[in-house]
Amino acid sequence: MPTTLDNWNPGKAESRHPEATYEEKERLFLEVKNDTRYEDFLYGCYECGICVSACPSARFYDFSPRVIAQAMAREDVERIYDIITEDIWNCAQCFSCVRCPRQNNPGGLVTILREVSLKNGLQESKDALQGYSRVIYKVMLKGNQVSPDMLQPDFFPDWGPWVQGFTENMHVWRKAIPMDSIRGLTDVAWRTDRKTLLELYTIWFESGNMDIIKELDESLYDLLTEVMEEELEEG
């Protein structure tokens, strides 16, 4: 329906997602609002748009850090649900938006929204992270976000023939690096002690991190849990 003076509602947003009840949307918002960091990230909004002018995602997507700060400040439950299901994965997390004169942190709000979305198993977040599971597996299990053997032509065709040349030479190139902590390694970025990795696994279990993984991808959760528990048992 086009907006006219008769149906214009300058207050809170109308529901665009009837598949979820208002109570469910409100529950998600309260989970965001109750995060320890929420009050550090939101102080109100002048609607000046300085955050939007600096935002890379605003140039390429229908995305606005100003709308996020506004919706949060107004506690506009419907709009926040639109944001959590449609917008949050467009944010580049560069934090250019923190030049806000009210010292808001829209990028930080997006982080909390993403966390809540994952913890509650929202399908839109699972879709946005399709293809990303192998990275989570790597960082949680090996303690490195990326490794040389992840540079495969199938995954990086847009990086050109360099990737093909790299894969053909990866093993010898890795031996030709003077740093002891890197030399020769292809499945990790640097050498990490076993004790250190066990400490990392302890953090994942003790911090509640594994609950998030379970909601995101149950088979990834099973795989990670099996390997990490076995390693921790061995000690």
Next chain:
Amino acid sequence: MTENMTTVEEILERKSKPVIRDASVAPTEDMHDRLLELEAKGEIILQKVPEPYVEFTTKYGRKKKIPIEHTWHHKSCGHCGHIPGYASSILWLHRQFNLDYHDPTDQTSCTGWNYYASAASNAVGQAAVMSRNFAAAYETGYFPLIHCGTSFGHYKEIREQLVHHKDLRDDVRRILDKMGKPLVIPEEIVHYSEWVYAMRDKFAERQLVDMSAITATVHPACHYYKIVAEDAIYDPEIYGGQRTAVVTALLEKLNMNVADYSTWFDCCGFGFRHVLVQRDFTRSYAVLRKIETMINEANPDLTVTHDTGCVTTLDKSQFAAKAHDRKVGVPVLSDAQVAALAMGAHPFRVVQFHWHSTDWRPFLEKLGINWQKYWDEFQGDLDQIRAGTKSGITWEDADQPIHLTA
């Protein structure tokens, strides 16, 4: 009425003068005070910056101590995994001055890249990862020097959260107790590019390669100076104190022509999640907002930055844009690689140019470096490694500066 109004000329005059900020009127609290309070209460161990250190001014006029040596090198996933010449250049520079450092194997990723990409963690998990790394550094007696811009920004933010939220400190301490580790926060969180900034005069004294023919643009890394903005180094002599001084100050010291461009504040397009699984955004942003703008406005021989994601994004995004006839072809290096090259580091054994995809050969040729000669030498190394007569390149092969010649 108009007699009392500020004129345009007065505004331009004011803007032409360097900004010198007064710490006593800083708009944010001084984190050092809060850390000292927590230390006095016995809540944390505050790891002091070791001597020798140099003090510099940060954005709001406060002082920041930058250690020169006795540093624990908190490595970067992206450096070590995909741009190893970045990390080896940082250590090579330390070795040139016989500075004491420690390259640890009890360090994990900060996991910040994953967190910014997927949010598949939480505040407690992230703070515990940081604190475990800092405790590991403290146990060795060395002071953390953070290689990655994202780790640097992430840790600054986590430090604020730890300082302000007792429940978070309690949660982290409970996890650290299981490992027998204390809750340690360093007196300063230091990025390697701040160490490079501190060392720039020393580098210039030992410069072997004339860089005066080079025009370079600078991409300041978002997570260095946008996250907890007050903890980045500013200098009235550099951009009038209006932008961070790191990187630019080094290039000027090495006699490069640093050229400006209008989108300097824009991010590189990395996006954390985007660069791994949605690169249409990354490629478009890197080329249209950064590389092409640099070429149109400054036509640089090189662009220089100081973070993992920025080097990768700006470098690797240029290939696909050629198919669309976009203006590309600017090689990308980190400040540490530039400093090492200036001091005679081997282009392949140390700087590892072969891990960079945008054509770097014209840049080396403009410096008067016969890259083919050094590439052939490096190929000889690789042949020996393939033949099993050499296990790999070591510091013994790489330490000696070479008089790079045409």
